[in-house]
Amino acid sequence: MALLEVDNLSIGYNTKKGYLKAVEKVSFDLEAGASLGFVGESGCGKTTIGMALMGLLPPNGSVKEGRILFEGKNTLEMTDEELRKIRWREMAMIFQAAMNALNPVQRVGNQIAEAILVHDPSVEKDQAMDQVENLFRLVGIPLDRLRDYPHQYSGGMKQRAVIAMALACRPKLIIADEPTTALDVIVQDQILGEIKELQKEFDLSIIFISHDISIVAHMCDHIGVMYAGQLVECGPREGVFESPAHPYTKALLSSFPTVTGKRSDLIPIPGETPNLVVPPHGCRFCDRCSGPEASCSTEPPQWVEIAPGHRALCCRC
C-alpha cells in the first residue's frame, strides 16, 4: 500500500467571479521514502493540492470530489480533531513563504518545541528543547540561536528553522511548497542538498512543489507536471525529462535554461492559461499547443500510458 494515494481529487474556490476549479481530477500515488515533484506555472493548482493534503484549504476553498488516502485512511472524511492530530506528526509542511512562517514575537526554539509538545503530551519541556537542539544541529543552525527571535535570523536560517520545525515530529511525509524561492541560489543549493540528505536519513516521503523545473529535477524521483488545474503528465524523472510526451512538458523543458546541459535557444510558450471559472471543454492546453488536432478543442483528453508508470493527458501522444 502506498503511503499516500490521491484519487480523482477536484478542488475549487468560491470567488467573486464564480466557482474557480483550481484542481481537477488529479490522481497520484506516493510510496514511503519516495519523492514526487509537482511543477507548473503560477496558478496551476500545485499549492492547492499541498494545502488540501494538509487539510488547510482557506475558508472559500473546498474539495469537490475525490479521496486522499493517507496510510489507507481518507483524510477528507476525518473530523477536524482527527486531522489536527495527524498534522505535523504524520505529515508536515515547509511553507512557500518561509520568511513569514515563524511567529515574530516568539523565540524560534520555543516555536519548534511547541510542535513536539502538542503531539506528545508525555514529553517534558526540557526534553522537547533537547530535541530542538538536535534538530538545529541537523539543519546546521548554531545552538546559541535557539533563544533568538525570527527577525534576528537571516533568510537562510529562517528556512533552516522551518525545515527543522517540519522534522520536529518525525513525520512520514513532508510537503515542501517552494521552500527555497525567496533565497539566493547559493543558499538555495545548500538547503536543497540538506533536504535531500535528511530525506535519505529519515526515509521521508517528500512532495516537492515548485515552478522551477530544474529544482524538481534535482530533488525528486517522480515528476508531476501540472497545467491549469490538471495533472498533464506524470512519471519517473528520467521518463518525463528524457522523453516528455505532453506538449506542455516539452514546451516547459525548452523554456528553461540549463547551466550544464547543451546550449539551446529558450522557447517561450505563447498565449495565456485558460480561465478556470469556465475552463475549456476540450484540452486546456489546446490554444497554446504547437500542433493541436481538430478534436483537441472539443474532446476532453484521455490518459495515455507512455511507458510503465509514465502517463500523459493528451490525445496526440
Place this chain on the structure above:
Amino acid sequence: MELRKYITKRIIQIIIIFFVILTVLFLLFRLAPGDPVSMMVDPDMTQEDAEMLIVQLGLEQPLGMQYLIYLKNFFTGHFGFSFHYGDPVVDIIWDRLPNTVLLFTTSIILSALVGVFLGKIASWHKGKKVDSIMTIGALVTHTVFLPWLALILIWIFAYKFGWFPINGMISEEVWLDPEAGFISRALDVMYHMVLPLSTLFLIHFGAYLLIMRSSMLETLKEDYILTARAKGLEEKVIRDHHAAPNAALPVVTSVGLSLAFSINGGALTETVFTWPGIGRELVSSVSQNDYPLAQACFLMIAGVVLISNLVVDVLYAYLDPRIRY
C-alpha cells in the same frame, strides 16, 4: 541591554519634548487675551496697589526675563500662588494629581483590557451575531457625546435609582469618622468612582475593541498562523498564543496615541462629576485667567501623558522583540 538603550533614548526624547511644551506654554499664556491683573484687582484698589501687585507677580519684566524666571522657578519647584485660591500652586497640584491619575489609569487599563479581549472574540466570530453586536455596541458607545453619556448615567444610576453618588470623590461622614480604616475609605472612593469610570470606560473601550478586531483579522491572514494551524495546534491556542499577542501590538500603539486625547474626556468627566482632579482644575483655572495654576495644570497633564507614553513604549518593547533587539 538593548532594552535599556531603547528606554534611555526614549527618556531623552521625553525630556526634550517636555522642554518644548514648557516653552510653548509660557508663550501661549503670555499671548492669550485677557488680563490676569484685572481679574485679581479689586475695584476699590488704588492704582498704586495694582502696580505693586504687577511687580509682585513679575509681570512688569520683559518677556525674555519672565521666561528665565519661569524656567528657574520651574526647576526649583516654585510655581507661585494661585490667583484664585491664593494657595501655593504646588499644594493644589499635589492635592489633585493623584485623583486624576487614579481615574485616568484605571479607565485606560480597564478599557484596553476589555477592548482587547472583546475585539479578539469578535474577530474570531467574524460576520456572526456576536461580532455584529459587539461592533455596533462599540461604535455606539465610542461615538456618543461624552458629557451627554455622563449626564445620562447620573440621571439613571444616581438620580433615578440612587445607587451611586451624584458627584464628588468622597463622603464626608466616612472621612471624618476617625474609626474608618483604610479599607472603608478606599471602598468609599471606589464607590464614588463607579460612574465617572464607567463613562470613560464606555467611551474608550469601543475604540480598542475595533482596533483589536481589525488587527486580529489581519493577523489571522499571516503565514505564521497557517504554520500554527499546520502544526496541529488547537484553535484556541492559535487564537490566544499566536494571533492575539501580535494583534495586540497596534492596540498598544493606539493606547499611547489616545492618551493625550483621553485628557479632554478626563477634564469633561471630572467637571461633570465634580471629581477633584487636574482636569477640572484646568478648566476652571483657564476660565478664571488663573495663570500660575493653569500653567501648572497643563504641565502636569503634559507630564502625565509623556510618562504614560513612556510606559506604553516600554510595554511595546516588552511585547514586540523586534523593538527590543
